[in-house]
Amino acid sequence: MGMSAAPLLCVRDARKRYGTVDALCGVSFEIAGGEVMALLGPNGAGKSTLIRSLTTLQKLDSGSAEVAGADVGANPSAARRAFGYAGQESALDKLLTGSEMLRFQAGLAHLPRVEASSRGKELLQRFGLAEAADRAVETYSGGMKRRLDLACALLHRPRVLILDEPSSGLDYEARRGLWALLAGLARDGVAILLATHDFEEAESLAHRCVLLARGRVAGSGSAQELRDALGAWVVTAAVRSAPRAEDRALLHELFSALGGTPLPESPDSAECAMAAPERADGRVWTDALREEAARRGVVLTALGQRRPTLQDAYLAATRGAAEEVR
Amino acid sequence: MSREFWQETRIQAWRWFLHTRRRPIVVISGLFQPLIWMALFVLVLKDSMREVIVGPYLDFVTPGALLFTAFNASLNAGVPLLFDRELGFLDRLRVAPLADRFSIVLASAIHIAVITLMQCVVIIGAAAALGVRFQGGLLGAGVGLVALLLVILGFTAVSLGLAFQFRRHFEMLAVVMIVTLPMVFLSSAFAPLERLPEWLRGLVLLNPVTLAIEPLRAVYSDEEWSFTMPLDETWLGTPTPAACLVGLAIFVAVAGFWSRGVLRRKLA
Numbered sequence: 001m002g003m004s005a006a007p008l009l010c011v012r013d014a015r016k017r018y019g020t021v022d023a024l025c026g027v028s029f030e031i032a033g034g035e036v037m038a039l040l041g042p043n044g045a046g047k048s049t050l051i052r053s054l055t056t057l058q059k060l061d062s063g064s065a066e067v068a069g070a071d072v073g074a075n076p077s078a079a080r081r082a083f084g085y086a087g088q089e090s091a092l093d094k095l096l097t098g099s100e101m102l103r104f105q106a107g108l109a110h111l112p113r114v115e116a117s118s119r120g121k122e123l124l125q126r127f128g129l130a131e132a133a134d135r136a137v138e139t140y141s142g143g144m145k146r147r148l149d150l151a152c153a154l155l156h157r158p159r160v161l162i163l164d165e166p167s168s169g170l171d172y173e174a175r176r177g178l179w180a181l182l183a184g185l186a187r188d189g190v191a192i193l194l195a196t197h198d199f200e201e202a203e204s205l206a207h208r209c210v211l212l213a214r215g216r217v218a219g220s221g222s223a224q225e226l227r228d229a230l231g232a233w234v235v236t237a238a239v240r241s242a243p244r245a246e247d248r249a250l251l252h253e254l255f256s257a258l259g260g261t262p263l264p265e266s267p268d269s270a271e272c273a274m275a276a277p278e279r280a281d282g283r284v285w286t287d288a289l290r291e292e293a294a295r296r297g298v299v300l301t302a303l304g305q306r307r308p309t310l311q312d313a314y315l316a317a318t319r320g321a322a323e324e325v326r
Numbered sequence: 327m328s329r330e331f332w333q334e335t336r337i338q339a340w341r342w343f344l345h346t347r348r349r350p351i352v353v354i355s356g357l358f359q360p361l362i363w364m365a366l367f368v369l370v371l372k373d374s375m376r377e378v379i380v381g382p383y384l385d386f387v388t389p390g391a392l393l394f395t396a397f398n399a400s401l402n403a404g405v406p407l408l409f410d411r412e413l414g415f416l417d418r419l420r421v422a423p424l425a426d427r428f429s430i431v432l433a434s435a436i437h438i439a440v441i442t443l444m445q446c447v448v449i450i451g452a453a454a455a456l457g458v459r460f461q462g463g464l465l466g467a468g469v470g471l472v473a474l475l476l477v478i479l480g481f482t483a484v485s486l487g488l489a490f491q492f493r494r495h496f497e498m499l500a501v502v503m504i505v506t507l508p509m510v511f512l513s514s515a516f517a518p519l520e521r522l523p524e525w526l527r528g529l530v531l532l533n534p535v536t537l538a539i540e541p542l543r544a545v546y547s548d549e550e551w552s553f554t555m556p557l558d559e560t561w562l563g564t565p566t567p568a569a570c571l572v573g574l575a576i577f578v579a580v581a582g583f584w585s586r587g588v589l590r591r592k593l594a
Contacts, residue, residue, distance in 0.1 A: 110330045
């Protein structure tokens with residue numbers, strides 16, 4: 001089916017405050033049918049608040065969110081019919097079997113008995129759980145539980161799927177299997193919002209990423225766009241001649257002298273990084289940096305150069321946003 | 327109530343019955359507890375009660391054991407829901423397109439009512455084997471059933487309301503533990519009202535457990551019972567089985583209203 005132009009999930013200027021803490025400060029984005037969007041952000045960035053608001057588990061203070069045209073605040077019942085949700089933990093009843101779990105979910109979604117049975121069997125087959133259908137959920141592996149959770153979320157054929165860290169706790173094989181299933185759902189036209197800490201997951205699955213920091217959208221675009229926005233190269237370097245703060249100042253001076261953009265770094269990291277464009281003279285950045293350091297009498301203890309990753313873009317955006325707030 | 331409401335209620339009740347089938351120990355322990363209480367009370371109190379009770383103490387205590395079973399089971403009805411909440415399962419219900427979230431309460435009440443009535447049948451059978459006969463006839467059985475159902479519905483509503491108020495099951499269990507024994511002992515479940523101080527007798531009459539046990543005991547032990555027969559004299563008045571049932575119905579209505587309000591507020 002592929003991607004459709006009409007957005008199925010629209011978030012506009014979403015705001016939420018807990019006491020004195022702004023959890024969401026005007027978040028906006030849209031997801032079209034068949035599109036997978038990854039929501040990336042550090043702990044406390046507002047991902048869970050946003051997910052809970054979109055799934056009607058809590059209300060936004062202001063702004064709006066629509067799922068397949070249904071406003072989640074004004075018409076939560078219609079919104080609940082339009083989305084499927086699987087949370088961080090597999091919310092399954094361990095005493096039930098896989099097929100009983102799906103029957104239960106079908107009853108909550110008011111599916112007629114015949115449809116519930118055929119749809120349940122179809123999903124068990126599709127998610128590789130047919131053989132384990134009559135086993136108690138408590139005997140399932142982590143990957144099987146995740147797949148069953150996802151099957152429950154999809155039982156009523158939602159047009160939007162909202163997932164909170166769907167692959168947490170899964171081994172590599174199980175994660176790959178889950179990603180293949182999600183990619184298949186997107187091909188069927190389902191809009192997927194995926195909150196994750198896993199950059200590989202975001203790169204493998206998502207057509208676009210939203211980087212969330214301190215309740216704000218700190219960046220958005222495809223993984224390629226986010227990487228390109230950072231520059232052609234990331235150059236890393238470290239010196240050890242003075243207190244940490246002075247090391248940083250020294251390196252930032254070096255970076256600026258060479259025309260690079262220092263990237264925000266972790267306070268406990270010994271290494272500093274800069275984003276840099278392709279060099280016009282064709283030389284590699286590490287050579288230029290080493291030369292400049294020698295000219296200034298600075299001894300570098302580490303030096304490296306690589307293409308930007310999504311993680312670099314994420315760190316630059318989220319740390320940058322955090323520093324702006326400070 | 328819509329077809330969707332009954333479908334979602336049925337499927338939730340079905341889940342609770344599956345739990346019971348797969349964890350029968352909960353039902354068995356719930357059955358043994360009142361039987362043990364009955365045996366202990368008869369052993370300890372039968373002689374001292376001889377002066378204040380007409381007939382064997384076992385006849386007196388059997389309706390008390392039935393009520394205790396219903397009361398205890400329904401007051402704990404909310405605990406599984408709290409576990410659902412702690413384990414994230416309640417969120418599955420909250421994001422489901424339910425027609426009315428009151429189905430969560432009703433499904434739990436249906437489950438508790440069926441299981442408790444089955445336990446009551448076993449207690450009645452055990453008491454009958456020991457010579458306790460039900461005297462009240464068919465109408466009396468209906469009245470007894472209504473009294474038990476009202477207690478189950480009322481306390482299940484209270485319990486589910488508490489389950490939505492608390493965030494952790496141990497908080498709820500602490501409250502249930504504090505409430506259970508005073509509610510039972512400040513009733514006429516195991517001792518007649520005449521044994522209580524005068525000032526307490528009227529207050530005890532306001533206890534829904536007493537309001538249920540008085541008509542139940544009347545139909546259980548008196549073949550000439552009537553809806554208007556006077557029961558015990560208190561400073562609050564002399565209740566009749568009819569007045570007790572009306573009082574119980576008011577309790578159920580208030581509990582249901584409160585529970586529904588809590589549900590709406592907490593799960594909005």
